[in-house]
Amino acid sequence: MSIAHGIRTLGVLGAGQMGTGIALVAALRAKVPVLLHDRSSEQITKGLSLVDKLLAKDVAKGRLTDEQAKEARDRISVVGGDVGIKGLRDVDMVVEAVSENLSLKQKIFTSFVAELKPEAILASNTSSISITKIAASALPANVSSASEEGKKIAGRVVGLHFFNPVPVMKLVELISALQTTPETLDRARAFAIACGKEVTTSKDVPGFVSNALLMPFINEAIMCLEKGTATREDIDTTLRLGMNHPMGPLQLADFIGLDTCLAIQQTLYEGTRDSKYRPSILLERMVDAQWYGRKNGKGFYEYNN
Numbered sequence: 001m002s003i004a005h006g007i008r009t010l011g012v013l014g015a016g017q018m019g020t021g022i023a024l025v026a027a028l029r030a031k032v033p034v035l036l037h038d039r040s041s042e043q044i045t046k047g048l049s050l051v052d053k054l055l056a057k058d059v060a061k062g063r064l065t066d067e068q069a070k071e072a073r074d075r076i077s078v079v080g081g082d083v084g085i086k087g088l089r090d091v092d093m094v095v096e097a098v099s100e101n102l103s104l105k106q107k108i109f110t111s112f113v114a115e116l117k118p119e120a121i122l123a124s125n126t127s128s129i130s131i132t133k134i135a136a137s138a139l140p141a142n143v144s145s146a147s148e149e150g151k152k153i154a155g156r157v158v159g160l161h162f163f164n165p166v167p168v169m170k171l172v173e174l175i176s177a178l179q180t181t182p183e184t185l186d187r188a189r190a191f192a193i194a195c196g197k198e199v200t201t202s203k204d205v206p207g208f209v210s211n212a213l214l215m216p217f218i219n220e221a222i223m224c225l226e227k228g229t230a231t232r233e234d235i236d237t238t239l240r241l242g243m244n245h246p247m248g249p250l251q252l253a254d255f256i257g258l259d260t261c262l263a264i265q266q267t268l269y270e271g272t273r274d275s276k277y278r279p280s281i282l283l284e285r286m287v288d289a290q291w292y293g294r295k296n297g298k299g300f301y302e303y304n305n
């Protein structure tokens, strides 16, 4: 079988909403075996039960046979415990989907890319962090960024930005670091297409295209609430019914996670020094209060998880 992307086994780092969704579309649509890793066994259990629920729904709706669902589920295995991320060493591509935190990502990437097979790709699902910075952190301490080896290692790092909920949203945004090779970009694009997604390409700027546009919009809605311009319901209804958005901006912020929105907005603000990206005080305070939105039951709205 000829596979343009050359991905015969995929590793996914992080079994949160995004990592689990990526594992599912890879197993179901691209039909590749997936090794899913998370430090937390509780998170793995949650992730796999979401996968089971979504596959069962597809079977109930007649979109998949029992057998197709079982085949997809069987393609996903868990790597955890003492093996850690080293258990992903033999895969052809790793998609990193851990929290939106540069030092955490750098810690994971340092030396890890060098341990992978020479042709393996390391893709980050970051929403806003510089892929160029992440690629630079992939080099072991004794390898210079200007050396042939350094260029080869960093050239295998790329941004592959999926959207939540991954099984539903049709887009993947592809981001090239300064170091990314054209071959890495082509293979990552082919893989996203095999997962059933349309692909757009963005330069490596803070927030890329998607979040550079979405986050000021969400932030402006939070400032409307902060100023008392309208109630949360009226802000959301205005955008839902007036502009046909599937969710209002405050609902969407809760859905993405207020901690994630703040982290992205901080990256945008620090990366551009443009005041239009300054996060609102209300968002900062809500995150201080650990009101993270839908994921922990309290954001602009309340949820029974």
Ligand code: 3HC
Residues within 6 Å of the ligand: 054, 057, 126, 127, 162, 163, 164, 165, 166, 167, 168, 169, 210, 211, 246, 247, 252, 256
């Ligand atoms: N995981 C998987 N599938 C889900 C899901 C989830 N978390 N939530 C909903 N779905 C599925 C449902 O099962 C249903 O599937 P079906 O048609 O096969 O039955 C379908 O989505 C529609 O769901 P519902 O009928 O329950 O509800 P809605 O019609 O209101 O749709 C929604 C839910 C798809 C989430 C819709 O409200 C929507 O599109 N919202 C906007 C989402 C969005 O903008 N996402 C991008 C966020 S930005 C991002 O991710 C980037 C990051 O960098 C911040």
